[in-house]
Amino acid sequence: MNEIDETKAARHRDKMARRKAVQDAEVAQKTVEKGLLIVNTGPGKGKSTAAFGLALRMLGHGRRVGVVQFIKGAWHTGEKDALETFGDRVVWRTMGEGFTWETQDLARDVAAAERAWKEALALMADETIGLVILDELNIALRYDYLPIDDVAQALLARRPDLHCVVTGRNAKPQLLEAADLVTEMTLVKHHFAAGVKAQQGIEF
Amino acid sequence: MNEIDETKAARHRDKMARRKAVQDAEVAQKTVEKGLLIVNTGPGKGKSTAAFGLALRMLGHGRRVGVVQFIKGAWHTGEKDALETFGDRVVWRTMGEGFTWETQDLARDVAAAERAWKEALALMADETIGLVILDELNIALRYDYLPIDDVAQALLARRPDLHCVVTGRNAKPQLLEAADLVTEMTLVKHHFAAGVKAQQGIEF
Numbered sequence: 001m002n003e004i005d006e007t008k009a010a011r012h013r014d015k016m017a018r019r020k021a022v023q024d025a026e027v028a029q030k031t032v033e034k035g036l037l038i039v040n041t042g043p044g045k046g047k048s049t050a051a052f053g054l055a056l057r058m059l060g061h062g063r064r065v066g067v068v069q070f071i072k073g074a075w076h077t078g079e080k081d082a083l084e085t086f087g088d089r090v091v092w093r094t095m096g097e098g099f100t101w102e103t104q105d106l107a108r109d110v111a112a113a114e115r116a117w118k119e120a121l122a123l124m125a126d127e128t129i130g131l132v133i134l135d136e137l138n139i140a141l142r143y144d145y146l147p148i149d150d151v152a153q154a155l156l157a158r159r160p161d162l163h164c165v166v167t168g169r170n171a172k173p174q175l176l177e178a179a180d181l182v183t184e185m186t187l188v189k190h191h192f193a194a195g196v197k198a199q200q201g202i203e204f
Numbered sequence: 205m206n207e208i209d210e211t212k213a214a215r216h217r218d219k220m221a222r223r224k225a226v227q228d229a230e231v232a233q234k235t236v237e238k239g240l241l242i243v244n245t246g247p248g249k250g251k252s253t254a255a256f257g258l259a260l261r262m263l264g265h266g267r268r269v270g271v272v273q274f275i276k277g278a279w280h281t282g283e284k285d286a287l288e289t290f291g292d293r294v295v296w297r298t299m300g301e302g303f304t305w306e307t308q309d310l311a312r313d314v315a316a317a318e319r320a321w322k323e324a325l326a327l328m329a330d331e332t333i334g335l336v337i338l339d340e341l342n343i344a345l346r347y348d349y350l351p352i353d354d355v356a357q358a359l360l361a362r363r364p365d366l367h368c369v370v371t372g373r374n375a376k377p378q379l380l381e382a383a384d385l386v387t388e389m390t391l392v393k394h395h396f397a398a399g400v401k402a403q404q405g406i407e408f
Contacts, residue, residue: 002264008310009266009309010308010309012310013309013310026396027401027402029399032398032399032400033399033400033403034247034395034400035402036395036400036403036406040250041392044387044388044389045254045385046244046250046254046257046387046389048257049257049258049261050249050250050253050254051252051257052257052260052261053250053252053253053254053255053256053257053258054253054257054285054405054406055260056256056257056259056260056282056283056286056287057253057256057280057282057283057286057405057406057408058282058405059282059286059289060281060282060283060284060285060286060287061282061285061404063405066265072404075396076261077264078260078261078262078263078264078265079257079260079261079264080264081264081265082260082261082263082264082290083260083352085263085289085290086286086289102311105213106212106213106216107213126267129376130405131405144249144380156363163406174391175214176393177360177394180395180398180400181249181393181394181395182392182393183248183249183250183389183390183391183392184248184389184390184392185248185250185387185388185389185390186246186387186388186389186390187386187387188245188380188386188388189384189385189386190385191238191240191385194228194236195233195236196236196237196238196240196384197229197236197237198230199237199240200265201258201261201262201265201334201335201367202240202258202261202367203262
């Protein structure tokens with residue numbers, strides 16, 4: 001780093017002081033505490049990964065976490081193994097039977113989604129749990145394996161202190177409407193396009 | 205779920221069989237294994253959270269992880285506490301002194317960023333570590349606390365088996381060019397706009 005002259009430092013200080021004032025005023029306006037319905041959607045990476053990062057954060061604060069995998073039964077082995085370190089503070093339910101193009105059996109997919117949703121409702125009712133991750137629920141909804149009306153209604157009727165995260169691309173508009181926080185993961189550049197294969201620790 | 209008639213099930217099966225064929229062919233083309241430079245940027249939530257989710261995945265596979273926090277020293281307490289469960293398999297370096305609008309001192313910010321970058325280089329050189337998270341490095345680059353040329357060059361020259369994740373909004377074009385995987389987190393809907401405040405387990 002080169003020498004920083006006094007004028008530049010002073011300008012920086014003023015700019016940051018103004019920014020801090022705006023920031024503080026914004027924070028002061030926010031007073032509501034509530035369990036959030038969070039949706040991570042879009043074609044990019046990081047939808048489920050961010051949900052598991054949130055689980056880590058919750059666990060760090062001593063809370064319990066529930067996970068229901070709606071579709072990709074065979075994935076997330078790394079996260080699952082890591083979360084086992086936290087013992088019974090993480091409840092993990094894998095109901096999906098792999099990607100839907102792996103099973104090629106509609107009736108089986110629907111039955112698996114219905115079982116998963118039942119597990120989800122049970123975890124959402126468990127008052128010792130602070131966060132429930134409904135992993136790839138959007139896929140199950142997109143293929144109409146589950147009725148969106150019932151799902152949206154149950155999520156809106158969740159306990160006031162329960163946070164829920166729904167992941168998967170193509171989130172239904174009705175779910176976005178019910179959500180408090182929606183992030184779209186956008187694909188800017190992907191290593192698969194350069195011939196790099198799925199690797200342990202990155203994709204699974 | 206209503207009755208599913210046989211025609212619908214057969215159509216579904218055909219569609220999914222075609223999709224699986226495409227999927228399998230795509231997977232077969234990807235043969236390269238390499239440590240990735242991953243950039244999570246954009247104004248939405250989940251940039252750092254997804255990086256910590258990736259840490260969890262790596263840890264689940266028995267790997268070691270390094271974290272350098274460039275800016276928000278006071279945040280990520282939840283993740284930090286949770287990752288302490290993994291003992292010395294996680295190396296955590298907090299060099300930032302809070303948001304830059306908190307310190308209002310350019311010289312101090314630059315010095316902190318330089319110390320953090322030095323720690324980052326040390327972790328990247330440690331062959332026992334499989335993933336290094338450079339949290340909010342984009343912020344340090346944006347304010348020119350660190351020279352982008354040097355940073356991009358060092359990241360491109362990383363060990364072939366090392367994955368690096370850089371987070372923070374406004375990633376510099378030069379970094380995007382060097383990256384293998386870039387995801388932009390887009391803000392679709394945010395609970396702060398509805399007056400909900402930053403909550404334990406969600407924002408920190």
